[in-house]
Amino acid sequence: MEFLEFRQPGADQAARTQTDSVLRAYVEAQRARASRRFLWRAVPIIMLLLLAVQRADGFASRQSVAALVVLAAAVAANAAVGEWRAARKLHALVRSSAPS
Secondary structure: OOOOOOOOOOOOHHHHHHHHHHHHHHHHHHHHHHHHHHHHHHHHHHHHHHHHHHHHHOOOOHHHHHHHHHHHHHHHHHHHHHHHHHHHHHHHHHHHHOOO
16 A cells, blocks of 8 residues: 655645646556556466466366466456557547646
């Protein structure tokens, strides 16, 4: 868990709330990005290890290999969508809080 504290002397409640929302969205976007990067590196390695175990045990069939590939692709795609949504939310908040 991360705690960040920022003081805005003289700022009204609306400005503090907007800043808080933007900073929270930024942290969420960075967390989603780190998660996606980790999963995109870890999932193929785990998939290869599972395939090696299946092959060693004699359970490697086309269906099991296809299932592992589909599962790995689904995990990677879910991580990418999560990062995209977090970045989209951050950009929307930054655009709405930018001075005109």
